[in-house]
Amino acid sequence: EPEVTQTPSHQVTQMGQEVILRCVPISNHLYFYWYRQILGQKVEFLVSFYNNEISEKSEIFDDQFSVERPDGSNFTLKIRSTKLEDSAMYFCASTRAGENGYTFGSGTRLTVV
């Protein structure tokens, strides 16, 4: 069964450093998303991406965040200057059409120290 692949599975970074989280969505999917889950809390929407541009973003997705689809397969989330409160599990998801369900990757656990 097709999978959404995320790398790395765990990243530790120092406060103020830039991080890039990588995702390879399912190849025939058209819509891509990033979500985050702070430990033990709700899964929160960050941003959606379609046709090479952001289609929607939440208030969490401020100027410190950016997304990119640098080639035909990768979808990245960049955090420019990480803060302690950015520590969370970040999930990438993709879908062909939303009513069919979203396929999530296994997540990247980001720890900011």
Added chain:
Amino acid sequence: GNSVTQMEGPVTLSEEAFLTINCTYTATGYPSLFWYVQYPGEGLQLLLKATKADDKGSNKGFEATYRKETTSFHLEKGSVQVSDSAVYFCALSGSGNTPLVFGKGTRLSVIA
């Protein structure tokens, strides 16, 4: 805006007990409804879905029926197993591939 409310956990059950996790939603239009499961240390897996009123989603012995009149999508299983221990998230998606909105999650622990 769209929102999902699900029962607070944790829920602890003995093996073979009946499970219900309540989920209600607020949405404009006709959303699609989902249950996702997160096993310890893993990501989110789609458990089941329903895309229109009165649809029943089912998978691995779990069921949920899309009830428009009560705006609910309660998750049920007749006989839980230890391996069902996980966090269960109710979620909805509005029309036009709008992002999933999740409930807060309900942690289920099943003891032998």
